[in-house]
Amino acid sequence: MQNTFTKKLISGAVISLLGTTALALSSTAMAYEKGDFLVRAGFTNVSPNDDASNIFAGGSDLGVSLTVDSNTQLGLNIAYFITDQLNIELLAATPFSHDVNFSVADPLGTGNKLGEVTHLPPSLTANYYFLDAASAFQPYIGAGLNYTIIFDEEFTGANKSAGLSNLDLDNSFGLTAQVGADYKIDDKWHLNASVRWIDIDTEASFKVGEANGSVSDIQIDPTVFTISLGYTF
Template identity: 70%
Template sequence: MKKQLLALAISAAVFSPFTFSHQAGDILVRAGATTVAPDESTSNIFAGGADLGVALTIDKNTQLGLNIAYFLTDNINVELLAATPFTHDVNFSVNDPLGTGNKVGEVTHLPPTLSVNYYFNDPSSAFQPYVGAGLNYTFIYDEEFTGANRDAGLSDLSLDNSAGLSAQVGMDYMVNKTWHVNASVRWIDIDTEASFDVGGADGRIADIEIDPWVYTISVGYTF
């Protein structure tokens, strides 16, 4: 009898599919590289009521990406994206229009994003693709002009915070029940406007659509 029970146990272990999937109640914590690549469009810079005929471009930046997710069901989770602060170079859209160099300055932001994701595949699959949508709130701070622009009379740069929608596609590849590798691509709606002082006159950029693509590769652990 003992030999028969042992044989049945071995047979079950060999022939039963291993369940890779996340389950309701699981908590995932991930860390990896996140790149924010703006797909920006801006209106022209106005200074003292005059259109300078110049817009802006914004460089990409990569930081440590962090997120945590909680599974409400076996197929649906709620996920919070966080990261260390992103700092972007801001440049004139044409080369050196003011004689102060092409770089306008720098801005720093944090874009926490809360998403709901749906996982498609059967629980026995190690490959777990998903889609998601959510809300973003971007905190923008530490805005500053370059020294050359400050010397030219530009000061008090300020950009408004932004609230908008987000969407993403991603996948988890389950190494085992505890560890997985994650990759995702997000689009985030980030719109703002800028104000500044130029020689005692008001300056502004009325419409800055940053709208970045956000790329993340990370390693995750399931609790």
């Protein structure tokens, strides 16, 4: 009888301890709190939804516009929670390089590719998390500002030989918005996926021999996909 009573007592204590531990984990391990820092690294793909005005050279409309291809790089971001559900996030990455192509096949007899540009699109967003701290799945939405730095603009060798030179694209300042989600692995590590839209508009200028050329409006406006692994400090 005493053994039975002792077993029941021990079993009750263990069940109580496990229940208390589970409750503690569910209420604290999954939480984001004011003052938390998140650092993430992973893959970021920039996929332009390009729309460009026609190319003008020497005052003549060539009847040809431009397209910009996609590129994937190492994506990095850091976020700071100013409340339990609101953070400020900075998106950074290694430089993206994009082929710039003619919208029609080989219009100048120099191939389909006009040149290549490199850019960095740092973005600052405020993100709001919907669910309570006990949820391992943490979806959010965000909006903010982007400044895209464009550099290393180069024509292909064939286009340089045809007399094209001095390619230059303006930097861009615009809005950005995103939806994303974290999945908490434990109280420190999480997986992240997000989709952003960035307003990137630019103009291009160049030389054709001694004549000036231009593209007055290039609306790159990319969709940016990111998959990353994050850590909470």
